[in-house]
Amino acid sequence: MTIPKSSKMNKSRREDYGARKVVTGGMNAMRGENFNQLLPPQAKAEMLRVLSFMDELGSELEHVSDLFGPTPNLRISMHLIRGHLEGRLTTITSLIGASRAPYATANRRIKDMISAGLIDQRPRTSTGKSFSLHPSVELLDQWTQLTNRVQRLANDQFGGRASDEASDYYFGGSYLKAKSIPPMKVLAEPLKLAGGLRVLVHGDPTFMVMDNLKRQFEHAIGTQIHQRAFSIDRLREETKRNAQRKASNYDIVAVDLPWVGEFAEQNVLMPLDKVLDLARVDPADFHTAGWQAAHWGGRAYGIPAQTTPELLFYRKDLFARAGIEPPATTKELLNAAKQLHDPQRGMHGIAWNAARGTALGHTVLMTFADFGQPILNLEANAGGFSTQTLAEDKYRITIDTPVGLQAAEFLMEMLKYSPPDILSMSWYERIRPYAAGKIAMAYGYTLLAPYFELDEASPAKDQTGYLPHPAGPDGASIAPVGGYIMGIPANLPKERVAAAAEALLTFTSPSAQKLFVQNGSRTNPRYSVGSDPDVRRMSPIFEAVDAMSWRDELQFWPRPPIPEITDIIQICGEEFHDMLRGIVSPQDALRRAQERADATLHSPP
Numbered sequence: 001m002t003i004p005k006s007s008k009m010n011k012s013r014r015e016d017y018g019a020r021k022v023v024t025g026g027m028n029a030m031r032g033e034n035f036n037q038l039l040p041p042q043a044k045a046e047m048l049r050v051l052s053f054m055d056e057l058g059s060e061l062e063h064v065s066d067l068f069g070p071t072p073n074l075r076i077s078m079h080l081i082r083g084h085l086e087g088r089l090t091t092i093t094s095l096i097g098a099s100r101a102p103y104a105t106a107n108r109r110i111k112d113m114i115s116a117g118l119i120d121q122r123p124r125t126s127t128g129k130s131f132s133l134h135p136s137v138e139l140l141d142q143w144t145q146l147t148n149r150v151q152r153l154a155n156d157q158f159g160g161r162a163s164d165e166a167s168d169y170y171f172g173g174s175y176l177k178a179k180s181i182p183p184m185k186v187l188a189e190p191l192k193l194a195g196g197l198r199v200l201v202h203g204d205p206t207f208m209v210m211d212n213l214k215r216q217f218e219h220a221i222g223t224q225i226h227q228r229a230f231s232i233d234r235l236r237e238e239t240k241r242n243a244q245r246k247a248s249n250y251d252i253v254a255v256d257l258p259w260v261g262e263f264a265e266q267n268v269l270m271p272l273d274k275v276l277d278l279a280r281v282d283p284a285d286f287h288t289a290g291w292q293a294a295h296w297g298g299r300a301y302g303i304p305a306q307t308t309p310e311l312l313f314y315r316k317d318l319f320a321r322a323g324i325e326p327p328a329t330t331k332e333l334l335n336a337a338k339q340l341h342d343p344q345r346g347m348h349g350i351a352w353n354a355a356r357g358t359a360l361g362h363t364v365l366m367t368f369a370d371f372g373q374p375i376l377n378l379e380a381n382a383g384g385f386s387t388q389t390l391a392e393d394k395y396r397i398t399i400d401t402p403v404g405l406q407a408a409e410f411l412m413e414m415l416k417y418s419p420p421d422i423l424s425m426s427w428y429e430r431i432r433p434y435a436a437g438k439i440a441m442a443y444g445y446t447l448l449a450p451y452f453e454l455d456e457a458s459p460a461k462d463q464t465g466y467l468p469h470p471a472g473p474d475g476a477s478i479a480p481v482g483g484y485i486m487g488i489p490a491n492l493p494k495e496r497v498a499a500a501a502e503a504l505l506t507f508t509s510p511s512a513q514k515l516f517v518q519n520g521s522r523t524n525p526r527y528s529v530g531s532d533p534d535v536r537r538m539s540p541i542f543e544a545v546d547a548m549s550w551r552d553e554l555q556f557w558p559r560p561p562i563p564e565i566t567d568i569i570q571i572c573g574e575e576f577h578d579m580l581r582g583i584v585s586p587q588d589a590l591r592r593a594q595e596r597a598d599a600t601l602h603s604p605p
Contacts, residue, residue, distance in 0.1 A: 048082065050150055051078055051081060051082050053150070054074075054078060054150065055075075055078060058071060058074065058075070062100075072099040072100070072101040072105060072106055072109045073109055073113065075098050075099050075100055076095050076098060076099050076106070076109060076110060076113065076119075077113075077118070077135070077139060077143065078098075079094065079095055079098035079099075080095070080119065080133065080134070080135045080139070081135055081139075081140075081143055084134065084135060089132055090132060090133045090134070091131075091132060091133065092107075092110060092131070092133060095110055095133060096110070110133075113139075117136055117138050118135070118136055118138055118139040118142075119133050119134070119135065119136060119139065120133070120134045120135070120136045121133060121134075122134060122186055122188075123189065123190070134186070137182060140183075180514075180532050180533060180534050181510045181511055181514045181528060181529060181532050182511060183511060183515075184216070184220050184506070184509065184511040184512055184515060185220065185506070185509075185511065186219065186220050186222070187220065187221055187222055187502060187506070189222070190221065190222020190223055191221045191222055191223045191499040191502060191503060192223075192499060193223050193251065193496055193499050193500075195224075195226075196223050196224030196225060196226055197221065197223055197224070197225045197226065197251050197252070197499075197500070197503050198226050198228075198249060198250045198251050198252075199225060199226070199227045199228070199250060199251065199252045199253075199254075200227075200228050200230070200235070200238060200239065200242070200250040200252070200253045200254060201227060201228070201229050201230075201235075201253075201254040201484075202229065202230065202231075202232060202235050202254050202256070202484060203229035203230060203231060204306075204447055205447055205448070205450055205520065205521065205522075206305075206306050206308075206447050206516060206521040206522075206523045207227075207229060207254065207484075208229070209516050209519045209520050209521045210227070210507070210516065211227050211229065212519065213515060213516075213519060214227065216515070217506070217507070217512075220506055221502070221503050221506055228250075232256060232358065233358060235254065235256070236256070236259060236566065239253050239255065239259075239263070239268060240266075240268065242489060242491075243263075243266065243267070243268040243489065243490065243491060245491060246491070247491060247492070247493050248489035248490075248491045248492040248493070250489060250492075251488070251489075251492060251496055251499070251500040251503065252486050252487070252488060252500055252503060252504055252507070253269075253486070253487060253488075253489055254305060254484045254485070254486055255269065255301075255302055255484060255485050255486070255487055256482075256483075256484055257293040257294075257481065257482065257483055257484070257485065257556060257559065257561060258559045258560070258561050258565045258566065258569070259561065259565075259566065260293065260294065260295070260296050260301055260302070260485065260561040261296045261390060261391070261560075261561040261562045261563050261565070262561075262562070262563035262564075262565070262566065263301065263487075264296035264297065264299075264301050264391075265296070265563050266563070267490045268489065268490060269301040269302065269487040269488065269489065269490055270301070270487065270488045270489065270490045270492065270497075271299045271300070271301055272299070272300045272301065272302065272303070272487070272488075273299060273300065275488060275497050275498070275500075275501045276501045276504075276505070278300060280505060281300075281303055281505070281508075283300075285510070285526045285527055285528050286304050286307070286525050286526055286527070287304075287307050287481075287525055287526070287527065287545075287549045287554055288549065288552075288554070289307070289481045289549070289554040289555055289556045290304040290307035290481060290483060290525045290554070290556070291304060291525075292387070292556065293481060293483075293485070293556040293561065294485045296390070296391055296561065297391035298388075298391075301485070301487050302485030302486055302487030302488075303485060303486055303487075303504060303505075303508040304483065304484075304485050304508065304525035304526075305483070305484050305485060305486040305507065305508055305525065306447060306482075306483035306484045306523040306525060307481060307483045307523060307524065307525035307545075307554075308445045308446045308447040308481075308482050308483040308522075308523040309445070309446060309468075309479035309480060309481050309482065309545060309548065309554055310366060310443055310444065310445050310469070310479065310480050310482055311443070311444065311445075311446060311466050311467060311468065311469075311479055311544075311545075312327070312333070312441060312442075312443055312466075312467040312468070312469060312470065313431075313434060313441065313442045313443075313444050313449075313460070313464050313465070313466065314326060314327075314336075314440065314441045314464070314465050314467065315440050315441070315459075315460060315463055315464065315465075316463050316464065316465045317463045318340055318440050319336070319340075319440075319465075322339055322340060324336050324339060324340070326465055326467055327467070327470045328467075328470055328471065328477060329470050329471055329472070329473075330370060330371070330410055330470050330471065330472045330473075332470060333350070333414075333441070333470045334410075334413055334414065334417070336349070336440070336441065337349030337350045337414065337417035337440070337441060338416075338417055340417075340440035340441075341416075341417040341440075343420075346438055347438060347439075347440060348417065348418060348419045348433075348438060348439050348440070349417030349418065349439075349440055349441065350414060350417055350418055350439065350440065350441040350442065350443075351418060351419060351422065351425060351429075351430035351431075351433060351434055351439045351441075351442040351443070352414065352418070352422070352425070352430055352442070352443045353425065353426055353427065353430060353443065354415075354418070354422045354423050354424075354425055354426075354577075354580065355423065355424050355425055355426040355429070355573075355577075356423070356573060356574060356577040357570055357573040357574060357577075358426075358569055358570060358573055359425075359426035359427065359573065360572070360573040360576055360577050360580075361568070361569035361570055361571070361572040361573030361574075361576075362559065362569060362573075363411070363443070364407070364411075364569075364572040364573065364576050365480075365558050365559050365568075365569065365572065366443075366469065366480045366558050366559075367407045367410060367411060368399075368403070368404060368407050368558070369384075369469075369475070369478060369480060369555070369557070369558035370407070370410075370469045370470065370471055370472050370475050370478070371403050371406050371407045371410070371471075371472030371473070371474060371475045372403060372471075372472060372473075372474035372475035372476070373398060373401060373403040373404065373407075373474075373475075374398070374557055374558065374560065375397060375398060375399065375558070375559075375560065375568065375572075376390075376395045376396065376397060376398060376560055376562070377395060377396050377398050378395070378557060378560065382552075383552050383555065384476070384478065384552075384555050384557055385557045386557075387556070387557050387560050387561070390560060390561070390562055395560075395562065396598075396601070397568065397594065397597045397598055397601070399572070399590055399593045399594040399597060400590040400591050400593070400594035401590075403472075403474065404590050405586060405587065405590060406472060406473070407472070408576065408579065408586035408589060408590060409586055410472065411576065411579075411580065412579070412580065412586060415580055419433060419438070419439070423577065423580060423581065427445070427448070428448065428451075430442050430443065430444060431444050431448045431451045431452070432451065434451075434452065434460060435451045435452035435455060435458045435460055436458070436459075437458070437459030437460065443469070445482050445483075445523075446466075446522045446523055446541055446545060447483075447521070447522055447523045448522075449464075449522040449539065449541055450520050450521075450522055452464060453522065453539055453541075454520060466540065466541055466544040466545075468548055468553045476553075477553055478553050478554075478555045478558070479545070479548050479553050479554050479555070480555060480556070480558040480559065481554050481555060481556040482559075483523060483525070486504055486507060486508060487504075488500050488501065488504065508525075510526055510528045510529050513525065513526055513529045514529050514532055514534070514535060517529065517535050517538055517542075518534070518535075518538070522539055522541055522542075524542060524545070527546065527549070529542075530542045530543070530545065530546040531546065564597075564600040564601060567597075567600045568597045568600060571593055571596045571597050571600075572593050572597075575589045575592045575593040575596070576589050576593070
């Protein structure tokens, strides 16, 4: 690769890159550094194979005759790309050695490539005198196109040509043509956080993917990451305990959407507009329900890290074999569950969250919503119900109502076609038997889809359809939104806040979200990620969820984020569990839940 120098335009361009190389170089470096993370393993292997082929061909040519001298720019480029694919640090010394050119010549060529914007620099020390080198976005674009052409030419000449689709996929053709989300950026300057970045999260599949990619994120932000993961109830307890400390033990915390109001009122979280320009977050790119759920009193308290609606998973092959249409109403769902329920053959109609407490409490609130009634007296609007005025504290709880009775009776009916251990099933327990082929339908969050989508042995793999919740007589089909925002603790020391905000932007960026998906996550809060062609190839769930969002079916009002919501969920999960066990009637369960929930509105904070 030669660097043209003759025209004034190119001279001006080199000078412009030279002026910007240190300021913006680091911001672009990670696009190359994590490029291999946005490719499947076989694609990475193919790219390394082409690199090896070109390296060996160059060596053969150079040894044939003295007329074939080294090609420094090509060898410099190959060394940079290989270093990034293999995760190795590249310095100017290693590049000079790889060029096979005299020191002065190689040094000059490297500087030319830096000036031309093909190589980015990132400071390695606080003095800024030492740099690591990375391929720029421009060099990556050139290289993916070049390797694509080399592979095509080789296949054309020597046989075994791969299909156009496969070649585009492996060598970035679809990535470039469809303008896919680029790899994650390296920050221009490493974050300065004594002891590294401290993060508190939920122990679910998406955050565990983030933990598995810790090395890549540490490269991106330039500091160590220390992540702690807890179950949902322990996460809430630890977050509240942390808020009582003089100084926060965590720089960033994950917050379940229903907790936002409580944590805002109790000064657990810092309003985002205090620490960063919200325009940098790109609010319009988030699913509307997920972004709105991050707010309390008109202010955002975090950035959506997961938007994971609860859907109805159903076995398309079983429905087709039985001649059943996918259910759109609760009546159709019960009919399908009844028809497919065959305990003698080890098949049950449906699984759902029915374990006592938090798990069943969520089901109760979502079932009320399916029948057209929120758990509060919210004002109806075009999208369902408004939550904009919740911070004004003028709401009351609505459980013991005629619609509530319909919802309770639906749960009692659904119990008939459920597994015998349904009353101990919660988040994961309802999905495992579905993945094992023992359940025909299951309510489940999208984050749990990897249990069957990524399991080659699962009968549900490639046979699962995704639907919003079927609607009751007075309701509409909705997909209740769950998930987490990531926010900054209100008691974080001032000297750590700016760095925490930058890390937060990195973790929730489109590039990071795409990286999560490529490594097994099935949650996504952003439209741009859901429409990325590489992401859509991973699972049909992303296209389905995007379509639900555009149809305004993604809604977070079923679990309104008021300060009392955790107690209300727990109460419903206890009283309705007694109902399902046959200890109390539906009417008594509604009355008792209403009385206990009303008392929470008068409890001291």
